[in-house]
Amino acid sequence: MTQAPVFLEFVDSLWLDAHLATMADPDAYGIIKHGAVVVHAGRIVWIGRQADLPADAHQRATRVYRLGGAWLTPGLIDCHTHLVYAGNRAREFEMRLAGATYAEIARAGGGIVSTVKAVRNASETDLFRPSAKRLSAMQAEGVTTVEVKSGYGLDTASELKMLRVARQMDHELPPTVIATFLGAHALPPEYTGRPEAYVDLVIDEMLPAVAAEGLARAVDVFCETIAFTPAQTERIFIAAKRHHLAVKLHAEQLSDSQGAALAARFGALSADHLEYLSAEGAAALAAAGTVAVLLPGAFYFLNETRKPPVDLLRRKGIPMAVSTDCNPGTSPTTSPLLMMNMACVNFGLTPVEALAGFTRNAALALGMLTDRGTLAVGKNADFAVWDIDEPAELAYRMGGNPCRMTVKEGLPLPEEQP
Missing domain, CATH: 2.30.40.10 (Urease, subunit C, domain 1)
Incomplete structure (x- = not known):
């Protein structure tokens, strides 16, 4: 027997x-x-x-x-979110539908500045409660691991506050929460016209404080014409490596800033958005083993028309992850299932690619395929x-x-x- x-x-x-x-x-x-x-x-x-x-x-x-x-x-893995924030931007959404321009919305106090103000004014408890509800909604759709970025504080105290809330969610709620430091998300109002000085703050003050408390596993940057240049991004990545932190990048969402090649050069876990990814950028990602993270919620919400080059990513053998990009301004969703549908209908993924995007490839994008995905x-x-x-x-x-x-x-x- x-x-x-x-x-x-x-x-x-x-x-x-x-x-x-x-x-x-x-x-x-x-x-x-x-x-x-x-x-x-x-x-x-x-x-x-x-x-x-x-x-x-x-x-x-x-x-x-x-x-x-x-x-x-x-279990589903949501590998790109801005889950911790305060307030909402429903009024801004309404204004945009009525024809208001980005500049008009900004002059009215909208845009990322409104979220930064709300986050700076919120206590950790104020941030934790709504963020925990968003995480619970994801859990109800099968999510067991989620990445959470900072980036709505844009000063040292507020960035650390966001990351501490992410750590609290990891300790108190069932899903695993992986924190990413995104201090270089946008230029705060007090640094208008002084981007290099703000990058100095990120490198000299924020990053050491984040590393000292062990608050993040990775560093992300929004490398774009409306945010930070490739040269500024490189400075931040060099500093991140000094602190033994992985890097990720918001790349090629609104233009080809050659961020994908930069991300690949630093061995980034992922390059995210990628609507304007070039063939040269794709080749660099493939050689580096960097994951492409597609964010159909932002594409839909902003009514964009330029799609990420999915066929190019397939030809180069680049793993494609999919994520909610949960955030108050451009993708206010907590539904991975809806994102799978949008990835198929709007980007041309197959259903198996969409599910892989929220499982094995999302785990790859977090450097965690050895134990999940x-x-x-x-x-x-x-x-x-x-x-x-x-x-x-x-x-x-x-x-x-x-x-x-x-x-x-x-x-x-x-x-x-x-």
Whole structure:
């Protein structure tokens, strides 16, 4: 008689009667029909066809979850968000629809300046409450890991405040929160006409303070004609490397500033937006192994017409992640499912590419594929359970939420009885 595998002597949970989309292959769902997952100490210790489990496996598990033919995917990863902010910009949205220009909105106190003012005036508690609600909305759609950028404080105290709120969310809420320092998001009003002086502040004061408290894993910069130049970005990246922080970049959203090539030269985890990416920039990203992060929410909300060059990214073999870009000004959404649909309809991704964009490739964009992003032995037992007939439904639906259960390290959120 075949002996049961050692790992089944003591396991925390057994997940049965599910169809699995492992996302182990970058070009396919990695489907295992009638599959099972075994979890111990928050990690997957076995995955495969249910028929291959030992007959007494369910007796060895503390909890047994029978999913009744539901689909199980890796937990979704939102790899580019500005989730921590105060206030909203609904009035600005209304003004823009009525024909107001960006300059007119700015003169009326709108734009990023309004969010900066709200963040500076908010306490950490004031910031935490609405940000936690946004994170909970993401969790309800299967999100188990989220990246959160600063960038709405634009002074040292306020940037640190935002990052501390991100850390608090990581400690107090179930999803993993990965913080990124984006002090170079925009030029604050008090530095108008003095961009180099502000870059000095970012490098000499903000970055050392962020690093000293261990508040961020990466540094991001908005490299664009309306924000920071490639030369200024390079200065910040050099400083980030001195502090042993990874780098990411808002690149080529409004013009080809050659930010993608700069990001690649510094081994950036990701280059994000990329509507104006050139063939030369794509070649640099491919050589560096940098992930392209597509943000269809901002494209839609701003009524843009220039799409990222998806065919070029495919030809170069550049992994494509997809994200909500949750922020108050250009992508006020917390729905990864809606972003999957928009990525397919507006950018031409396939449903499997869209799901990969929120799983394995999003994990790559955070430098975390070793422990999440696919269903595989040894990885975190972070997954989502869906009441769907096939994985393509996740990108197909517009509205509604088929997520039955979000699971973090083997525990359903909220806890459900087996």
